Amino acid sequence: MTLTRENCAALDARDPLAPLRGQFALDQVDRAGIIYLDGNSLGVLPKTAIARIREVVEREWGVGLIRSWNAAGWIDLSQRIGDKIAPLIGAGPGEVMVADSTSVNVFKALHAALAINPPSPRASAAQARTRILSERINFPTDLYIAETLARDRGLELVLVDRDALESHLDDRVAILMLTHANYQTGHLHDMEAVTSAAHRAGAVTIWDLAHSAGAVPVDLTTAGADFAVGCGYKYLNGGPGAAAFIWANPSHIARLDRDGFRQPLSGWLGHAAPFAFTPDYQPAPGMARFICGTPPVLSMAALECGVDTVLAAGDRGGMTAIREKSLALTDLFMTLLEDRCARVFTIVTPRDHKQRGSQVSIAFAEDLPSVAQGAMGDGYAIMQALIARGVIGDFRPPAILRFGFTPLYTRFVDVWDAVDRLADVMQANEWRDPKFSVRAAVT
Amino acid sequence: MTLTRENCAALDARDPLAPLRGQFALDQVDRAGIIYLDGNSLGVLPKTAIARIREVVEREWGVGLIRSWNAAGWIDLSQRIGDKIAPLIGAGPGEVMVADSTSVNVFKALHAALAINPPSPRASAAQARTRILSERINFPTDLYIAETLARDRGLELVLVDRDALESHLDDRVAILMLTHANYQTGHLHDMEAVTSAAHRAGAVTIWDLAHSAGAVPVDLTTAGADFAVGCGYKYLNGGPGAAAFIWANPSHIARLDRDGFRQPLSGWLGHAAPFAFTPDYQPAPGMARFICGTPPVLSMAALECGVDTVLAAGDRGGMTAIREKSLALTDLFMTLLEDRCARVFTIVTPRDHKQRGSQVSIAFAEDLPSVAQGAMGDGYAIMQALIARGVIGDFRPPAILRFGFTPLYTRFVDVWDAVDRLADVMQANEWRDPKFSVRAAVT
Numbered sequence: 001m002t003l004t005r006e007n008c009a010a011l012d013a014r015d016p017l018a019p020l021r022g023q024f025a026l027d028q029v030d031r032a033g034i035i036y037l038d039g040n041s042l043g044v045l046p047k048t049a050i051a052r053i054r055e056v057v058e059r060e061w062g063v064g065l066i067r068s069w070n071a072a073g074w075i076d077l078s079q080r081i082g083d084k085i086a087p088l089i090g091a092g093p094g095e096v097m098v099a100d101s102t103s104v105n106v107f108k109a110l111h112a113a114l115a116i117n118p119p120s121p122r123a124s125a126a127q128a129r130t131r132i133l134s135e136r137i138n139f140p141t142d143l144y145i146a147e148t149l150a151r152d153r154g155l156e157l158v159l160v161d162r163d164a165l166e167s168h169l170d171d172r173v174a175i176l177m178l179t180h181a182n183y184q185t186g187h188l189h190d191m192e193a194v195t196s197a198a199h200r201a202g203a204v205t206i207w208d209l210a211h212s213a214g215a216v217p218v219d220l221t222t223a224g225a226d227f228a229v230g231c232g233y234k235y236l237n238g239g240p241g242a243a244a245f246i247w248a249n250p251s252h253i254a255r256l257d258r259d260g261f262r263q264p265l266s267g268w269l270g271h272a273a274p275f276a277f278t279p280d281y282q283p284a285p286g287m288a289r290f291i292c293g294t295p296p297v298l299s300m301a302a303l304e305c306g307v308d309t310v311l312a313a314g315d316r317g318g319m320t321a322i323r324e325k326s327l328a329l330t331d332l333f334m335t336l337l338e339d340r341c342a343r344v345f346t347i348v349t350p351r352d353h354k355q356r357g358s359q360v361s362i363a364f365a366e367d368l369p370s371v372a373q374g375a376m377g378d379g380y381a382i383m384q385a386l387i388a389r390g391v392i393g394d395f396r397p398p399a400i401l402r403f404g405f406t407p408l409y410t411r412f413v414d415v416w417d418a419v420d421r422l423a424d425v426m427q428a429n430e431w432r433d434p435k436f437s438v439r440a441a442v443t
Numbered sequence: 444m445t446l447t448r449e450n451c452a453a454l455d456a457r458d459p460l461a462p463l464r465g466q467f468a469l470d471q472v473d474r475a476g477i478i479y480l481d482g483n484s485l486g487v488l489p490k491t492a493i494a495r496i497r498e499v500v501e502r503e504w505g506v507g508l509i510r511s512w513n514a515a516g517w518i519d520l521s522q523r524i525g526d527k528i529a530p531l532i533g534a535g536p537g538e539v540m541v542a543d544s545t546s547v548n549v550f551k552a553l554h555a556a557l558a559i560n561p562p563s564p565r566a567s568a569a570q571a572r573t574r575i576l577s578e579r580i581n582f583p584t585d586l587y588i589a590e591t592l593a594r595d596r597g598l599e600l601v602l603v604d605r606d607a608l609e610s611h612l613d614d615r616v617a618i619l620m621l622t623h624a625n626y627q628t629g630h631l632h633d634m635e636a637v638t639s640a641a642h643r644a645g646a647v648t649i650w651d652l653a654h655s656a657g658a659v660p661v662d663l664t665t666a667g668a669d670f671a672v673g674c675g676y677k678y679l680n681g682g683p684g685a686a687a688f689i690w691a692n693p694s695h696i697a698r699l700d701r702d703g704f705r706q707p708l709s710g711w712l713g714h715a716a717p718f719a720f721t722p723d724y725q726p727a728p729g730m731a732r733f734i735c736g737t738p739p740v741l742s743m744a745a746l747e748c749g750v751d752t753v754l755a756a757g758d759r760g761g762m763t764a765i766r767e768k769s770l771a772l773t774d775l776f777m778t779l780l781e782d783r784c785a786r787v788f789t790i791v792t793p794r795d796h797k798q799r800g801s802q803v804s805i806a807f808a809e810d811l812p813s814v815a816q817g818a819m820g821d822g823y824a825i826m827q828a829l830i831a832r833g834v835i836g837d838f839r840p841p842a843i844l845r846f847g848f849t850p851l852y853t854r855f856v857d858v859w860d861a862v863d864r865l866a867d868v869m870q871a872n873e874w875r876d877p878k879f880s881v882r883a884a885v886t
Contacts, residue, residue, distance in 0.1 A: 025505045038509045045505035053500050053741065054493075061683055062468045062488040066481045066835060074683060101736025103710030104547065136722055141711035141736065144724035148709040159722060184720075233737070240504055240517060240740035264707075266591040267546030268584035277627075277840055279579055279602060281587035293544025293584060294676070297683035298496065299739035392509060397720055 002339060003416070008332070011412040016316045017325055021409045023047060023309045024237075035414045035421075037393045040183075040211055040359050040404025043237030049305035056301040077300045078269075078291050082245060084307045085236070088319060089209060089228065090219030091247050098232065098303065099291045100265075102210060102244040103141045105229040106177075108263045108290050109206045109246060110149050113175045113227055115261050116252050117204045129202065130155045131173045135162055139183045142208055146177060162187065165194070169201035176203045180218065181211035181357025184396050186349035188216065188357045192223040199224065210234055213245075214310045215326060215358035215406070217319040226252060235358065235406055236310060238303030246290050253286055267292035309408060325407035326358040329415055333360050333403060336419040344426050348400060358406070363399040371399040378431065380439070385431035389421040445782060446859070451775070454855035459759050460768055464852045466490060466752045467680075478857045478864075480836045483626075483654055483802045483847025486680030492748035499744040520743045521712075521734050525688060527750045528679070531762060532652060532671065533662030534690050541675070541746065542734045543708075545653060545687040546584045548672040549620075551706045551733050552649045552689060553592050556618045556670055558704050559695050560647045572645065573598045574616045578605055582626045585651055589620060605630065608637070612644040619646045623661065624654035624800025627839050629792035631659065631800045635666040642667065653677060656688075657753045658769060658801035658849070660762040669695060678801065678849055679753060681746030689733050696729055710735030752851055768850035769801040772858055776803050776846060779862040787869050791843060801849070806842040814842040821874065823882070828874035832864045 012018055025045040029036060036044060060068040069075050082096035089096070099105070110132070117129070132146050136159040143159065150157040160168050162182075169176065176198040181188045191207060198205045204226040212218050214235030220228055226249050232242030248256070255261075262283045268274045270291040272282040283289035313322055334347055337360075346368065348361040367377030377399040386393065386401075393403040403418070425431055455461055468488040472479060479487060503511040512518050525539035532539070542548070553575070560572070575589050579602040586602065593600040603611050605625075612619065619641040624631045634650060641648045647669040655661050657678030663671055669692050675685030691699070698704075705726045711717050713734040715725040726732035756765055777790055780803075789811065791804040810820030820842040829836065829844075836846040846861070868874055 025501070028506045029508070032506075034508075036508060042504075042509045044508065045500065050497075050500060050505075053496060057488065057493060057496055057682075057745070058468070061485075062493075063471045063475075065472070065477075065479055065487065066485045066837065067830075068683070100543065100547065101710065103736035104543065104708060107708055138722075139711075140714070140717075140720050140722060140724075143722050144709045144711060144714060147724050148705050148707055151705075152707060239500075240511070241737045241743070243739065244736070262591050262594075264591055264595060265547060265550055266587045267544065268582075268587060271583070271587060274583075275840075277583050279581075279583060279586050281583075281590050293546035293687070294684045296686065296739040296742035298741045298745055300684070302500070302741055387510075394509065397718075 003336060005413060005416045008412040008416040011328070015325060015412070017313060017321055017407055018411070020309070020312055020316070021411070023312060024409045025050065026409060033390045035391045035418050037391065037403040037405065037410065037414070037418060039237070039406035039410070040234050040402065041394055042233055042240055043235060043306060043406065044409055045239070046237055046305045046309045048308065049239065049302045052301055052305050053298060056298055074297050077295055077297065077304070079288070081300065081304050081307060084304065084311060085213065085245055088218070088310060089213055089230070089247065090221045090223070092221070092250065094286055095250060095253070096245050096247045097287045097290045098243050098245045098300065099295060100244060102208065102229055102231045103145055104265065105244050105246040106142050106145045106206070106208065107149065108265060109227040109229055110146060110175065110177070111263050112248060112252070112256060112261065113204045113206055114153070115259065116226065116255065117174045129172055129174045132157045132175045132177055133165065133168050133173045133203070134159055134177045135165065135182070136160060137182060137184050138177070138179050139208065139210065142177060142179065166197055169197055169203060171202055173201055173203040175206060177206040177208070179208040179210060181216060181359070183211055184361060184400055186357045186359040186361045188212070188355050190354065191218070191225060195223045195225050211357050211359070215322065217323050220247060220249070225249060232303045232306065236303065237306030239299060239306060242299055242303040242306065243295060246287070248287060256289070257285055261289070263290060265292040269293060313408065322407045326405055327353050327356070329405040329407065329410055329412065330356060330358065330360050332412060332415045333405070333419065336416060337362065340419050340423040341426055359402055359404045361400045361402050363401070367399045381436040382425065382431040384436035385425045385433065386422055388436070389425055391418045391421050446775070446779060448856060448859045451855040451859040454771070458768060458855070460756060460764055460850055461854070463752070463755055463759065464854070466755060467852045468493060469852060476833045478834045478861050480834065480846040480848065480853065480857070480861055482849035482853070483677050483845065484837055485676055485683055486678060486749060486849060487852055488682070489680055489748045489752045491751065492682065492745045495744050495748050496741060499741055517740050520738055520740065520747070522731070524743065524747050524750060527747065527754060528656065528688055531661070531753060532656055532673070532690065533664045533666070535664070535693065537729055538693060538696070539688050539690045540730045540733045541686050541688045541743065542738060543687060545651065545672055545674045546588055547708065548687050548689040549585050549588045549649070549651065550592065551708060552670040552672055553589060553618065553620070554706050555691060555695070555699060555704065556647045556649055557596070558702065559669065559698065560617045572615055572617045575600045575618045575620055576608065576611055576616045576646070577602055577620045578608065578625070579603060580625060580627050581620070581622050582651065582653065585620060585622065609640055612640055612646060614645055616644055616646040618649060620649040620651070622651040622653060624659060624802070626654055627804060627843055629800045629802040629804050631655070631798050633797065634661070634668060638666045638668050654800050654802070658765065660766050663690060663692070668692060675746045675749065679746065680749030682742060682749060685742055685746040685749065686738060689730070691730060699732070700728055704732070706733060708735040712736060756851065765850045769848055770796050770799070772848040772850065772853055772855065773799060773801065773803050775855060775858045776848070776862065779859060780805065783862050783866040784869055802845055802847040804843045804845050806844070810842045824879040825868065825874040827879035828868045828876065829865055831879070832868060834861045834864050
């Protein structure tokens with residue numbers, strides 16, 4: 001049986017999350033016929049953010065001025081938004097702080113992890129626990145931060161393929177740093193199993209939740225994870241460049257407290273008494289020490305609205321319902337793609353639900369031989385042609401076309417229409433128009 | 444001759460910068476009878492920011508979505524706003540990057556300074572250049588970041604009083620780190636003279652321009668300064684928690700380039716080719732390597748509007764005119780204070796124009812004996828009582844009442860009215876009302 005657009009419309013009609021699409025300012029996007037499948041790169045605008053940011057700008061900043069640090073609660077934003085993110089990732093109150101960028105939080109988490117699992121040489125040099133282990137295709141910024149830290153601290157960043165991770169978990173590894181759902185392939189790690197394997201090897205884990213927070217149920221506590229960071233502007237819909245978050249296992253927080261741990265970015269808002277203005281640093285108790293400088297209040301306000309859009313699913317099944325719809329959307333996309341573009345594309349993202357985040361990555365099959373030899377594929381031009389047809393995904397070199405599915409606003413008919421237009425682009429060879437090969441700054 | 448309010452109104456009438464006050468959304472503030480003398484903590488809202496942020500939220504984020512990274516130039520914000528700040532601080536195009544917070548940029552600058560002036564032990568341990576020298580009352584976050592870095596790198600953070608700085612500039616000092624205009628006292632360093640003294644001693648300088656960028660003419664190039672950082676939300680009017688900036692002397696940039704220097708926060712947007720997504724880090728040439736993660740776009744948009752309000756003074760005398768009015772405002776405040784509150788307050792900020800930023804700090808004279816013995820003074824209650832009268836300054840423990848004067852929007856009559864109300868508060872002993880002693884989170 002071939003699926004029809006009507007089948008998809010029927011799925012939307014009985015989707016319990018469908019009403020939540022009304023939270024987003026998509027009127028103009030819809031009128032323009034745009035299908036947005038890039039919420040894994042930048043989530044769409046919550047309607048509440050429009051009024052909220054106006055309020056922050058015009059009333060809190062404009063009229064309240066400096067008084068708004070207290071009166072409007074700016075000073076609590078890092079904790080308050082952190083506490084809202086916490087239930088989405090299996091964390092408790094006070095365990096999540098929103099601050100800085102993901103990159104900066106990876107840096108803090110690496111330092112904290114090294115404090116918990118110090119890489120001091122042991123009996124012999126061969127036994128020294130001096131490795132940071134990660135995936136070769138982990139998101140580059142995580143790798144870049146770890147690479148420089150490894151150089152500066154005399155450690156070794158070891159990058160391997162996913163399949164080789166477990167065999168590399170030995171007593172040389174201090175930290176296993178992974179992104180829960182891979183940005184490129186959409187491959188999802190089994191957080192609990194991988195964390196257990198890491199612990200058996202004596203390593204601590206840092207999980208980057210950039211592509212899972214708000215999209216995939218995450219339970220850091222049950223998984224026994226050690227540290228986590230995550231991004232505010234993808235599935236949390238926090239707006240461009242929204243601040244990121246950082247979490248540590250409560251047992252580690254207690255130990256960091258006991259040891260008086262200070263992370264290297266020991267700025268004034270992570271001080272135990274920031275407004276005492278004492279010349280010497282005293283870390284704030286608990287996770288607040290991971291705050292550094294003054295947070296970007298306007299961007300923080302947007303992030304809070306974004307997180308609220310995910311929390312709004314709470315009485316409709318919450319993350320479980322989001323996950324169920326996410327899998328249905330990605331299943332549908334794969335099925336339709338095989339119906340309509342059989343053999344044109346290779347589906348890179350695993351079919352197995354347990355191994356999949358909320359995106360589908362595909363590669364243009366003709367690209368693969370040349371890409372294997374180091375060339376850049378035609379996937380870029382295909383994505384540009386598809387965007388010209390109003391379907392927005394993105395391209396990740398050398399060969400990946402990425403499509404992100406945010407269950408809060410992506411409809412089943414959107415999936416149908418997206419594949420329909422992709423099939424047209426391919427059948428009509430639209431993507432061969434040379435204009436689609438011209439690269440923009442951001443791809 | 445006693446000055447009158449009419450004298451002050453006359454000064455406003457012939458102030459060439461007076462029309463620039465119209466750039467700011469002060470209608471409600473004025474109607475409420477608020478006199479805002481805290482622009483050194485949070486600058487007021489530029490009118491253009493209201494429309495600009497709406498545009499960024501509703502059109503660029505809401506409709507443009509991911510495409511706005513290119514189409515709306517988000518990807519260039521760090522450089523574009525940096526290039527606007529550059530002429531205000533005597534820097535050239537491409538030399539200033541806007542990114543992260545001041546605290547984070549202090550961290551980057553310290554690392555870069557240590558790369559330029561490596562603290563390797565020399566002939567004898569006594570001669571090792573292992574000191575970071577700063578002022579005991581430098582802004583705490585600068586000290587906190589340096590303190591932790593010194594611990595981590597086996598260096599020594601040496602804090603002395605201003606008068607003792609020169610005598611401590613010896614061959615043990617690697618870095619002299621100072622805030623140009625002190626946050627507490629308003630005391631201004633002679634950047635050129637101090638930089639020369641540091642260089643004679645073989646030290647490199649890091650200048651924090653938080654309280655001078657946009658308020659005091661700064662010429663980093665002429666001063667031969669080495670590194671600088673600064674804050675976006677004070678005299679640059681960039682909004683609460685606006686991103687900060689970082690500068691390095693072009694000669695150092697060339698050397699960092701030559702040496703392949705990587706700062707520890709080597710995030711993906713400081714990569715030579717961020718969108719190539721290669722697993723290994725390659726620093727971007729020049730200052731761009733000081734960018735780390737994705738910038739908070741909404742807050743960046745507000746900052747650009749704020750910087751534009753300062754640039755708007757360009758055809759009215761620019762920073763020279765701003766400085767002239769700043770000195771006239773602070774002179775007037777001191778004169779009126781002595782007229783109206785003689786002996787009640789001690790003026791902490793230097794009378795000498797060359798040693799003064801754009802704020803006046805005063806202490807309640809009765810406080811000083813007890814404060815000298817470690818007690819907290821009554822200055823806090825006095826400031827709260829004054830704020831209740833609509834004059835907003837702030838308090839910095841243990842004894843400082845701070846008043847910031849932003850020449851773009853502070854009028855001479857504002858100064859008259861502020862002192863008038865302060866005199867009333869003191870004469871009527873309003874501040875002794877116990878309610879004014881209750882501390883808020885942010886003071």
